[in-house]
Amino acid sequence: MKMKLSTVLGGSIMMAGLVAFSPVNADELDKVVFGTNWYAQAEHGGFYQALATGLYEGHGLDVEIRMGGPQVNGTQLLVTGRYDLLMGYPIGNINAVEKGLPVMTVAASMQGDPQSLVAHPHVESIEQIKEEGLPIYLATHAHSTFWPWLKAEYGFEDDVVHAYTFSVAPFLTDESIVQQGYLSSEPFAIQKGGIEPNVFLLSDYGYPPYATTIETTTDMIEERPDVVKRFVQASMEGWQSYLENPEPGNKLIMQENPEMTPEQIAYGIEKIKDYELVTGGDAGTQGIGVMTEERWTKIKDFMVGAGLASADLDLSKVFTLEFLPEEPVLP
Secondary structure, eight states: OOOOHHHHHHHHHHHTTOOOSOOOOGGGSEEEEEEOSSSSOGGGHHHHHHHHTTHHHHTTEEEEEEOOOTTOOHHHHHHTTSOSEEEEOHHHHHHHHHTTOOEEEEEEEESSOOEEEEEOTTOOOHHHHHHTTOOEEEOGGGGGTHHHHHHHHHOOOGGGEEEOOSOOHHHHHOTTOEEEEETTTHHHHHHHTTOOOEEEEGGGGTOOOOEEEEEEEHHHHHHOHHHHHHHHHHHHHHHHHHHHOOHHHHHHHHHHOTTOOHHHHHHHHHHHHHTTTTTSTTHHHHOTBOOOHHHHHHHHHHHHHTTSSOTTOOGGGTBOSTTSOSSOOOO
């Protein structure tokens, strides 16, 4: 039987001097199950850091982190009570609310989505991709997220789209191919294949969604609001700590996901910092995790314009700002 990370690692981490808080009797802690959106990686670093360094415990929480993956329906696990909180995405949250599910976003770890278009070195702009009609390899989920935005903003047509099967092999053998890429994943694999790609981070071009958000249910908000607030506070402190010294969090990440290497984690952290995914935008002055009504309105407007959401969507059912840290956790 697989034990919780907090149980397995508590003793060894404390012995290593990584816990920043005095031990608390486990019976006095509020138990919380947090589900991630994929296998453990640098983009999850702040949460694993908060667990590894005792930040959750210091805020009175006994947190269990459960990895997501291709066969894990995080929203279903959240609304059925298997998770207390979930690592989410604004478009997914809006879709859930429109289906009548009681899901709300309470914080946004990343001010920008790590989603990008990846091209060969001779391709210098998104406009060039469009003008030359280059083939673009996209996964199914792109058609309900960023592809409608690219079509609206740059005039792309569906006839250039090919199915992306999560292998960079076609890209490495055909210099005309453009493909989707998560900032720390596909570009890294392509570099390992001997090509230094050009990466166009869509959030830099106006793609509006936040990323690596924290979602919970309306029941959790009504019944355990203090737990939600403490979880958000500790997680944002975890991100602040992770960007300063990621070693504690990285140890947990690699234990949970043995396929993750130190080299790839280092690459991921480098890109998070280079593109200021956690610390840029409003987070620079209002603190890590911050969200704004203006930004959520832009997300809604994009989705309505792309036919991904209804115009009468009530954003007050989608997100709330009441659980953000009262004292900003500044980068």
